[in-house]
Structure formats: C-alpha cells, structure tokens
Amino acid sequence: MAPRAAARLELLGFTDVSHYKAGKLDWMAAGLPTEGENAARPRAGTVARKDVPVCSLTDRVGDVRDRARAARWDAAVAVDPNRIVLGLLRAGELAKDADMLIEQAMRPGPSTFRPYVPIKEMADYMTGHKLESSPVTTSDGKLVGLLLKSDAVKEAEGCPDCVRKMI
Amino acid sequence: MANLIDRGQLQDLVARGAQLVEVLSAKEYEEDHLPGARSIPLPDINRESAASLDPHRPVIVYCWDSA
Numbered sequence: 001m002a003p004r005a006a007a008r009l010e011l012l013g014f015t016d017v018s019h020y021k022a023g024k025l026d027w028m029a030a031g032l033p034t035e036g037e038n039a040a041r042p043r044a045g046t047v048a049r050k051d052v053p054v055c056s057l058t059d060r061v062g063d064v065r066d067r068a069r070a071a072r073w074d075a076a077v078a079v080d081p082n083r084i085v086l087g088l089l090r091a092g093e094l095a096k097d098a099d100m101l102i103e104q105a106m107r108p109g110p111s112t113f114r115p116y117v118p119i120k121e122m123a124d125y126m127t128g129h130k131l132e133s134s135p136v137t138t139s140d141g142k143l144v145g146l147l148l149k150s151d152a153v154k155e156a157e158g159c160p161d162c163v164r165k166m167i
Numbered sequence: 168m169a170n171l172i173d174r175g176q177l178q179d180l181v182a183r184g185a186q187l188v189e190v191l192s193a194k195e196y197e198e199d200h201l202p203g204a205r206s207i208p209l210p211d212i213n214r215e216s217a218a219s220l221d222p223h224r225p226v227i228v229y230c231w232d233s234a
Binding site: 001002004005006013015016017019020021022024025026027028030033035038039 | 168169170171172173174176177180185188189190191196197198199200201202203204207209212213214217220222224225226227228229230231232
C-alpha cells in the first residue's frame, strides 16, 4: 500500500518521498508512543514492570536471587549486553543451587510478547496458558519489561474494550 | 522511486521537518498513528489532498508493514 502511495505522490510532483517500510507495526513493537483513540489504553508494554531484575548468563543463581529478593522480586530476566532476552528465571529457577550459572538454571528462549498487544488479550492468554509472567520485548528482542499475570488481569478488568480491534 | 527508510531514519527525518503520512484507512488512523502523522488514505491521494502537504519538505509514507 505505502509503495503505491509513494509512487502516486511522486507522480504528483513530490521529489523527496520516503517509505517507512516496516510501518506502524514496527513502531508500536518498539514500544514507541502513538496518538489516537487507543494511545491511552493499557497494553502489554505499558503494564509490564520495567524494574524487573536482569542478569547475564555468567552470573550465579545465588547472586541473582539475592539481588532479586532485595528488590522484592521472585523473578529475573537473563539478557545479553544489548538487553536482548535470553532466558527467564521464575521462583523455581531462582531456588536452584546458588553456585549454578544462570545459563544452566534459566528457562531458555521464553515466549515473549510485543508491547502493543492489548492488555485484555494478554490477560486472557496468560490465564489460559497459566503463565504467571512473560517478558515483553521490542521486535528486535530487547527487554521492555516483565508482564505479571496479576497486573494484566487487574488492568483488563478496568478496560473491558481493550481487545484486538486495537491492532 | 521512494527511499526505503527504517525507524531511526524516520526519526531523524521528522526531527528535520519531514511530513509523516499514514495511508491506511481513516478508521485505522483514528485508532493509532505515529505522532504528528496526518491521514491521507491511499484511495484519497490526489492533487487536492496532496495540496495539504508542503512540496518543499520531505514526505514519509507508511502503512501497517512492508505490504
């Protein structure tokens, strides 16, 4: 659609036309703000907790557990130096042997969700799949935050029309 | 032929005065659009609607994805 629009504008005399090829989905998947009716409605990216502890693959479980507890968390996300999500540690993984490397203890390659997903959809999915928490990432895999099912359900109750019509 | 740009290039161009145009339907625009974008749905692009754009400034068009 956009390439045809660009061609049409060029035929109308515009000499400097660019096409943002990845489009609105890419913008929203990056967690960037939008304008419009849905802009103020809660989505996965706005509800996800940004203060979730992060760790590297070479950290030790005991150290990460101590840091997480000090921050009142029972979860942590393993990321690379660019904050790309590599694994997830929920309470069960954080309870493993203190000397174990995160790489051995974590759940590798967890399912992730994009920031623009409506919160009602997230709440329904997480409830249906018994997910207590899920990382929210940009389209290039960078951590936005950790979405807790309890937060998603609570927000969805306050926004019953936050459904797929948003995207 | 239009220049293909990515998100970072879009942000640079907009900061330098480029005009953003969403070419999806008006309804889709009303629900969500990029900050500062205006709506000119593809079927409505003609001399009249294009007159709302400054021909001396860059124009960036977008839809949902690469389609």
